[in-house]
Amino acid sequence: MKKTHFLIVIVLAIFTMSSCLKDDAQPTPQAIVTLLNSYPDASDVYYQMDGRIINNVSFPYKTYTSFRAFPGSKRLEVMSRMDNKMLIDTTMNYADSTFYTGYVYGAVGKPKFIRTTDSPVENLGEKAAARFVHLGNGVAKVTFQIGDQEVAAFKDRVQENKNTVSEAQIFRPINTGTFKVTAKDEQGNILAEREDIVFKKGLYYTFALMGTKGDSEKPLYIGYLSAE
Template sequence: MKTKNYFVLLMMLFVGGLTFSACNDDDDYVRMPTAYVNFVNAYAGADALGIKLDNNSVDRGYSLKYGDIIPYDYGRAYPGSRLFSAGIPNTTKAIVDSTINLRDSVLYTSFVYGYQDTVSSILVEDKDATNFDASKVYIRFFNLSENTPAVKVNLIQNGTSTNVFNDRPVDNQTSATANGGFIAANEGSYTIQVTDMNGTQLALRNEAVKLNAGRYYTVFTRGIHGNSQKPLIVDIFQH
């Protein structure tokens, strides 16, 4: 993704099988095949998760808190078929145990979400928008909440509501792949509202977020509709 190149150059290295560089005997840089991954914890069934690739911790041994993202600006990973797992700290059983395929030079975001026994994970590519316009903002949306109907997503600015995503049930890998592209929107400061298909508000991100031209953003829901302990929340992060 064009807007992330400088982040990739500055990011901190992962431990274990996640980071590497190589030089020849003359100290000339030799590029190694590399994939880049963000990890997002949207799982409402615990306060934190441990995330691993091939049994190597991607969070340096620290648990990834509910709602958090690591490493914010993409971490490096070996391409190929990788064992991906997530577990609740101080337990021995993984709640996600799967295989993901990573390609060289491709950027990804990985989400773990659900509640208790309804655990899911998705992996999506973070691709540049077709016909990129530097004057526009680019956004996408995933519905990762629990016990939630199909939803609409509105951007609200100065009392004016603009519908940007419509009829979006809870995502699975198939729908997330289909909806993984970014769409253009106008730059500005917005509150983000999620409603059901009848227009009844389910969640509102009251704090206005500034969407800057030329940037990419992922909006997603997490939490449990109707649950006061882990309520439905609208989250957003910049790529």
């Protein structure tokens, strides 16, 4: 499955898929994995799990794929389509009925990878839910704001690493409505922004700052995924 833009609604969404798994007479154990190419140094990537190509297509910068994985320890490889160079080689465990999002990012020549576990918010009620992932290059700490809502967990965020994932993966309750989203540096300067983002009750939004500060071709940019 290939998308040429970053604003998407994931069809295999968290709650819909989990209910389908439960409704199957004999459900097959599986995890649901989304992989996002946020790496500005590779125009196209493809993914391999345990040596097998996932979906057999390329994924340009700012695009994603979603697929099912059997539970257990799996080797994930991120490959550059241009020269078949391996960018990422990592082994992780996948649990049954669990949703994950992986992010390929980093500065030119220095690819990185993190993975979040996508879990629902208890008692979300009338609100939406959001999280912010800092994948941008050339900027230290970033504060992300949704309209005039201030979320402490979105303040002074360093670029994600293995030590920040446990915090980055948490969705936070957000008021519904239409808001501008903004990423600012420590001095309050606007790094990137987007107008008129609609937050709907019960939807989950993952916002990612990607790109490189000062890069004319791939500047800092706020992309997002939404899922029910």
